[in-house]
Amino acid sequence: MGSYSGGGGDSSGDDDSQDGETTNNHSQSGLNDYTGDDGNDDSGSDSESGAGGGPPVGPGGSTGGGGGGGGVVTEPPEGDDSGDDGGEDEESEEQEDEGQPESPDVEEPDVEEPEDDVDESDDTEDDDQEDEDDDQEEDEEEEEVLLLVQEVDPLSAMSWCVQPVMKRVEECYGEEIDFFYKPAPVREFEDPEQAKQKWMECSEDMGMPVDPSFWDNDPPESTELVNKAFEAAIQQGQGTDYIRAMWQRSVAAGRNINDEEVLAELAEDLGLDRERFEEDLEEVELETGDRDELPSTFMQLDVRPASWNGRVRYSDFSTEFTFQGIPEEEPQELQGFVEEHGAVATPEVMEVYGIRREEAEQRLRNLDGVSSFEIGGEGFWY
DSSP: OOOOOTTSOOOTTOOOOOOOOOOOOOOOOOOOOOOOOOSOOHHHHHHHIIIIISOOBOGGGOBOSOGGGOOOOOOOOTTOTTOTTHHHHHHHHHHHHHSSOOOOOOOOOOOOOOOOOOOHHHHHHHHHHHHHHHHHHHHHHHHHSEEEEEEEOTTOHHHHHTHHHHHHHHHHHTTTEEEEEEEOOOOBOSOHHHHHHHHHHHHHHHOSOOOGGGGGSSOOSBSHHHHHHHHHHHHTTOHHHHHHHHHIIIIITOOOOOSHHHHHHHHHHTTOOHHHHHHHHHHOOOOOOOOSSSSEEEEEOSSOOEEEESOOOHHHHHHHHHHTTOOOOOOOOHHHHHHHHOSEEHHHHHHHHTOOHHHHHHHHHTSTTOOEEEETTEEEEO
């Protein structure tokens, strides 16, 4: 269980979906081979066949002298177009006179290197689909954990008296919820006697230790200072332990905690950085607004939200969880419960494990390394 900081209700956590990187393999095929003079010149072979293998064609289709004897070639008369290959005959005659055919230079064409046509759409679509699947899985995991926020303050006797119920909710549904305490808006006390009467009623109805004499000895005018101290403890991640310690000293023991030195010493006893605590005590800002009755409890569920003002019962929560299809779990062993939440009051053990006072006290005394002390006539175990 953590403590809720500020006015948000940010539990969730942190939407780390990560965007997958699309990696495409841009491969290229090799160039087509374009060959020039490779020593086997086909053009040279053609010239040789014209010089020694077959006679050039003369006018009217007649042939000249044959073979290697270097026969005379009769040129067509000027203006006679009947010889289609006159240019070729002259070239062949020149090659025969020189006795060595020349291979024409073949210039390789400038060819732009072709690029493979890679269809990137398939890879991109696959990566996008994987990202969507990952995001959906993360969203589903976040939706599986429900948010439970309770606004309280250190001088609310009812907020202290419902602690047995809240501990049972934590134990039986802790895997399904993120539970945070949040400072309620500042309250003013215009009538200390009326505030004292409410404390007495809570003690009679709830069975938790309450000392209403708190209101007989210079009571505070508002919850401004103690709420700032609560928020300063939240800044160091110790809000839950700190609010319980303030309840034990103020509501249960009846001691006035509306003093900066007292609040700083309490923070130091819990292992908080005192210097930082005192700085935050001066700088934190508190929420304003009215609340009907404390604690003010809100639970964000998948189907519908649920909220209560004032006293809450375990059945209020279990009914909502059953409607959500969330099963109730068994609480951990008593030894682990005390080690995790101590100091715990006997009524808290009674509620969590559904046992009577005599059995609760007997089981607590049998635990290894567990001691007790009394506040307001009630036993606390740690």
